[in-house]
Amino acid sequence: MNDKVNGTGNNAPIGVYDSGLGGLTVWREIRRLLPEESLMYLGDGKNCPYGSRPRGEVQALADAAVADLVGQGCKMIVVACNTATAAAIDFLRAKYADLPIVGMEPAVKPACLHTRSGVVGVLATERSLDGDLFRRTAAKYGQGIEVLMVPGRGFVELVEADREATPEAEACVRAAVEPMLARGADQIVLGCTHYPFLLPVLERVVAGREVTIVDPSPAVARRVAQLLDERALRATPGHAPILTFRTFADETYRRRLETKALASE
Numbered sequence: 348m349n350d351k352v353n354g355t356g357n358n359a360p361i362g363v364y365d366s367g368l369g370g371l372t373v374w375r376e377i378r379r380l381l382p383e384e385s386l387m388y389l390g391d392g393k394n395c396p397y398g399s400r401p402r403g404e405v406q407a408l409a410d411a412a413v414a415d416l417v418g419q420g421c422k423m424i425v426v427a428c429n430t431a432t433a434a435a436i437d438f439l440r441a442k443y444a445d446l447p448i449v450g451m452e453p454a455v456k457p458a459c460l461h462t463r464s465g466v467v468g469v470l471a472t473e474r475s476l477d478g479d480l481f482r483r484t485a486a487k488y489g490q491g492i493e494v495l496m497v498p499g500r501g502f503v504e505l506v507e508a509d510r511e512a513t514p515e516a517e518a519c520v521r522a523a524v525e526p527m528l529a530r531g532a533d534q535i536v537l538g539c540t541h542y543p544f545l546l547p548v549l550e551r552v553v554a555g556r557e558v559t560i561v562d563p564s565p566a567v568a569r570r571v572a573q574l575l576d577e578r579a580l581r582a583t584p585g586h587a588p589i590l591t592f593r594t595f596a597d598e599t600y601r602r603r604l605e606t607k608a609l610a611s612e
């Protein structure tokens with residue numbers, strides 16, 4: 348993949364996919380770290396939220412989304428959705444053996460390494476929490492640590508409705524987080540890419556306590572950079588990136604993705 352024509356070869360876009368707006372929190376970290384890379388964001392939108400759907404359905408949705416991005420010529424795929432990663436990453440890697448695919452890594456490891464209280468809270472969608480990925484990660488790094496897994500009920504819907512800064516959002520976040528705080532959690536892992544949009548509200552809820560909120564998206568962006576280097580896939584130096592936005596919903600939703608992305612830069 349070394350031809351240097353704009354938009355193909357190494358200058359082809361990195362595909363970034365989520366059920367909706369959430370993956371934009373990963374998109375912006377990739378933009379910060381890799382400003383010369385073209386990015387093609389696909390926010391499904393039509394089938395969001397994924398978090399309460401059966402696993403097989405999420406896998407089929409992820410399959411269709413990644414097929415779309417591959418069809419558009421993406422040189423790498425970032426599954427910027429914990430729910431789709433948990434349901435489909437092994438399937439996708441088997442299907443596209445030669446394509447580099449980065450998934451979300453629940454940031455349970457750093458949280459378990461840094462906790463002083465020995466209690467770590469994990470917020471994610473129902474589907475993520477009952478999947479192997481989260482269970483395995485918690486079992487691997489959470490020995491001797493109490494890992495509290497709590498679904499962020501209503502969080503995704505609030506973000507999708509642009510209601511992440513409302514009193515309703517604060518009440519919703521408080522209901523999920525206060526029981527964790529009462530148990531002594533001093534690390535709260537954001538296990539869904541929509542949740543960093545709720546950070547201002549989360550920070551209000553934990554204000555005055557020694558609590559660290561752990562967002563894995565900068566680490567995912569670093570993994571993207573590392574994989575580009577390993578596969579010699581970096582865009583040519585000085586490349587002017589092309590940023591595109593796709594959706595399975597309608598043009599209004601596509602424009603929302605674009606506006607929210609560019610506002611977050």
Ligand code: DGL
Nearest residue numbers: 366369397398429430540
């Ligand atoms: N943003 C997603 C995640 O990281 C999925 C949210 C959803 O569609 O329920 O899990």
